[in-house]
Amino acid sequence: MGILIGGIGSSHAPSIAHAWDQGHQQRPEWKPFFDAYGPVKQWLADQRVDTVVMFYNDHLNHFQFGNYPTFAMGIAETMPVCDEGDGPRDFPPVPGNVALGWHLASSLVADEFDLTICQEIALDHGVMSVLPLLASPPWPFKVIPINVNVLREPMPTPQRCWRIGQAVGRAIQSYDKDARVVVAATGGLSHQLHGPDFGFVNPEWDNRFLDLLVEQPEVLARASHADYMQRGGAEGVEMMMWLAMRGALSTQARPLKPIQRFYWGPMLTGYGLLALQAQA
């Protein structure tokens, strides 16, 4: 029986990976950020989570615009780490949950989400900025990555992200084998990486987003891409991926228990972390 344990939202900025690889975990400016992931890492271990379904976006590392999906799920025994230009980071391949992956894929397509299925997929910083903060190698859980197009129009709407998350939540609970699953989403928060306001960060919006995501996620689902961009910058539109995580949790009857919430906006990106427990 598939059990949806909870959800995690996290930024995936490449600066996180850089700081991690440079060993900046104890530097004063980074320590609070990295320390914030400690309780979430412990929670995943305590809850014996065996699979993380992770909504993220690839950054033209595995996928190219020549063939670019709106939603794509990775179903593979192992998934290598992308070479993003400096060689792949020094992490072992990430194990996939093939059996649950096919169940999710079948359920989602039956639910009219026509995914691209990738039986070979390499993972870039959309997954790998975050994964080492949630677990240490050898990876203690399997990952089912779901790439969302947030790079090129036409993008899926926030409402569509919300609904695919709901479909994932239903599919996890209809799985007839044992699985303890967390749904995660990465990306954001506010960032604007072009133009005269390059570097714009909007902490008021970022924190309002986190509030709404917990309490009134339907408001965020009804918002347009322009609503997101005009508050969190053009590249901040990727915040809508968090709605997929929250949509999955919306299929749970029990109240959500907060595990962690953290926000930091030091320079070019609002970094956010949110973890919510749905079931013990």
Added chain:
Amino acid sequence: MDKDTLLGPAAPIRGLCRMTTERAQRGYPLTRFLCSMRHARQREALVNDLEGCLRDSGLSELEKNMLRRRDFVAMLDHGAATVAVAKVCRAWGVTLVELGALGRGQSAQDFITERKRANLGQPWEF
């Protein structure tokens, strides 16, 4: 309460360049070339023999000139994906902070100073 009220105020972001299908179509060749910088051989060619690298690129003269001038702002305006521009920046050793500074006509240090000033008083300052 209506959606706009709940979302809070829009921010006065200048030069917000939204993705459009027109930009996607126009920017595709340049994005494809920029993404080729994922490969070490292409990065070496770009750095050591730019003209040779551009010769077989299939890019227009307009696009080639953007690369000759390292005009990242023009590339983005043309429709190249932001993440693709970041790949050519990495090949040339241009950091994200330097990219931001270039786009604003500032030195990297001035850009950093300005961002820190913008963040003053916020709870993450320490």
